[in-house]
Amino acid sequence: MERTGSRWLSRLYLIIVFIFLYVPIVYMIVYSFNAGGQMHHFSGFTLDWYRELFSDTRLLMIVLNTLIIALFSAAVATAVGTMGAIGLYFLTQRRVREGLLTLNNILIVNPDVVIGASFLILFTVLGIQLGFISVLIAHIAFSIPIVVLMVLPKLYEMPRTLIDAASDLGAPPRQVLTRVIIPFITPGIMAGFFMALTYSLDDFAVTFFVTGSGFSTLSVEIYSRARHGISLSINALSTILFGVTMLLVFGYYWLSQRGARRLALWVKR
Amino acid sequence: MAEVPIIRFENVTKQFDDDEPILKHVSFELERGKFYTLLGPSGCGKTTILRLIAGFIQPTSGRIYFNGRLINDVPANKRQVNTVFQDYALFPHLDVFENVAFGLRVKKLPEARVRDKVLEALRFVNLQGFERRKIHEMSGGQKQRVAIARAIVNEPEVLLLDEPLSALDLKLRTEMQYELRELQRRLGITFVFVTHDQEEALAMSDEIFVLNNGRIEQSGTPRDIYDEPINRFVADFIGESNIVPGVMLEDYLVSFGGKTFRCVDGGFHRNEPVEVVIRPEDLELVPPDRGLLTVTVESLLFRGVHYEMIGRDEEGNRWLVHSTKKAQVGETIGLDFEPEDIHIMRLGESEEEFDRRIEAYGVSTDDANA
Numbered sequence: 001m002e003r004t005g006s007r008w009l010s011r012l013y014l015i016i017v018f019i020f021l022y023v024p025i026v027y028m029i030v031y032s033f034n035a036g037g038q039m040h041h042f043s044g045f046t047l048d049w050y051r052e053l054f055s056d057t058r059l060l061m062i063v064l065n066t067l068i069i070a071l072f073s074a075a076v077a078t079a080v081g082t083m084g085a086i087g088l089y090f091l092t093q094r095r096v097r098e099g100l101l102t103l104n105n106i107l108i109v110n111p112d113v114v115i116g117a118s119f120l121i122l123f124t125v126l127g128i129q130l131g132f133i134s135v136l137i138a139h140i141a142f143s144i145p146i147v148v149l150m151v152l153p154k155l156y157e158m159p160r161t162l163i164d165a166a167s168d169l170g171a172p173p174r175q176v177l178t179r180v181i182i183p184f185i186t187p188g189i190m191a192g193f194f195m196a197l198t199y200s201l202d203d204f205a206v207t208f209f210v211t212g213s214g215f216s217t218l219s220v221e222i223y224s225r226a227r228h229g230i231s232l233s234i235n236a237l238s239t240i241l242f243g244v245t246m247l248l249v250f251g252y253y254w255l256s257q258r259g260a261r262r263l264a265l266w267v268k269r
Numbered sequence: 270m271a272e273v274p275i276i277r278f279e280n281v282t283k284q285f286d287d288d289e290p291i292l293k294h295v296s297f298e299l300e301r302g303k304f305y306t307l308l309g310p311s312g313c314g315k316t317t318i319l320r321l322i323a324g325f326i327q328p329t330s331g332r333i334y335f336n337g338r339l340i341n342d343v344p345a346n347k348r349q350v351n352t353v354f355q356d357y358a359l360f361p362h363l364d365v366f367e368n369v370a371f372g373l374r375v376k377k378l379p380e381a382r383v384r385d386k387v388l389e390a391l392r393f394v395n396l397q398g399f400e401r402r403k404i405h406e407m408s409g410g411q412k413q414r415v416a417i418a419r420a421i422v423n424e425p426e427v428l429l430l431d432e433p434l435s436a437l438d439l440k441l442r443t444e445m446q447y448e449l450r451e452l453q454r455r456l457g458i459t460f461v462f463v464t465h466d467q468e469e470a471l472a473m474s475d476e477i478f479v480l481n482n483g484r485i486e487q488s489g490t491p492r493d494i495y496d497e498p499i500n501r502f503v504a505d506f507i508g509e510s511n512i513v514p515g516v517m518l519e520d521y522l523v524s525f526g527g528k529t530f531r532c533v534d535g536g537f538h539r540n541e542p543v544e545v546v547i548r549p550e551d552l553e554l555v556p557p558d559r560g561l562l563t564v565t566v567e568s569l570l571f572r573g574v575h576y577e578m579i580g581r582d583e584e585g586n587r588w589l590v591h592s593t594k595k596a597q598v599g600e601t602i603g604l605d606f607e608p609e610d611i612h613i614m615r616l617g618e619s620e621e622e623f624d625r626r627i628e629a630y631g632v633s634t635d636d637a638n639a
Contacts (some may be wrong), residue, residue, distance in 0.1 A: 098370065161358035164325050168352045169344040169372035179371070183362040
């Protein structure tokens, strides 16, 4: 009796939390279809705001920029992060390895504002012009630790004997890497890529610091437009962004589930 | 005799960091085309020897020769040695065919050759038709065969097997023992087999190295090691044995359990304290008045093929007896045995001294018995 009671209570709590988290998003999505042009009275369904969005070439350019930055930075970060993880894995001195890993993790928990501000200082000192390049570099930098963190567990999952077996069969170190290690950790690499992609797509704080006047990404643009006054095309834009992010999350989830299932089968036999 | 040994260890020591060395000044030679077993408890250094031969690790000191050539600094991928791993270490992202083809593809053999050789290797281990199976779809025994095929397809001069049967159930293990022995005969290459299972070692090997604490305690044919263990450790580790203290009154005459017996061992000092080994299956159950020793039965276990009895003699020595005859607990029984069943171990004797003594006194013993 008491058990079912407390279970109901915990469920209720969970429901409230989710309502609290998702209601604003749902509210925003619903009003992106509002013909009334404001956020407090739904007067009829329309796709006008989406139409307005897609006729706004400046905004479309920004969307394109955002995607290019995301794909590019994720790709570079995946390459660098994977190599970094492999490097960490093969470090024999435990102290050094754990030290480097801690430095890696600090970057993940470090507030974006701190990272953004320090990049701004760095770019100013180095004389790098703020714009596409600065944003790209910053995005690559904050994505690398994420990739490392996604790839490393996959490496530790790999039996060490696989490496021995490969070199036993005559593979030089390079081929051990390409024929055995990389294929084994591919699910981790993919997961890292998708995580980097989502982090880049929805980053605001770091980008806000290092973006110049001529260059903008979606999140920064939405922020500046929202300050100028409410237009429901921002709702439409945010809805699309939300949709894309959801797709990425599902993509990542699907990949990692598939990897886990494969592994489970492998272990069971 | 003049032939160069395929593998020679010369005073090899392996030490990790500042720990106690896992191998201590080990020297031995392996001949071509024989089935060798490295036998010992876990942590004795047997797998370390295997990994040194394979090239996964380098010796701290000493030399390793392959075919007369020093290979201390030759990396694993350049050695004509292949390994079957304890966990098989099959590549999960490749199917059976590609696993076996791995070594050939690394060597960049033409596709047609790869195909022929892989199919032949799979036929060799009775896995025709499994080429496109995924590794996780194979049973333990099948994985084992894939691992063997993957190793032998490269035509190594030495095949290393690291406890390859330990993950299999008893029936399959026995089957694989026959298959491995047969495989070694057909291939005619040197097998180095690592195990902690003494029955496995006795059944399969041409020669056994018994290891303990990073040292080779004794090497020899299964018969040598079983019948003439050099010391208490070997006698205990290989099969079950009764080890009792005794005194060598003179050559071929030993006293233990309060009585004096004829035996076949010589080369001792007068009244030298020794250890006496008698295997439990060599003790025959007889009426008390006809036994060379009389013991009181303390416990009895039915083991299927035989009864296992533990008795105690007047001096308090414990005697393990395997017999198809049954005795009652508390009953006094006689134990009979032949002089050849008694094996004498000199305390603290090295393997060289032991071999020299056996050689010097072994022949005359046969004459004495004739």
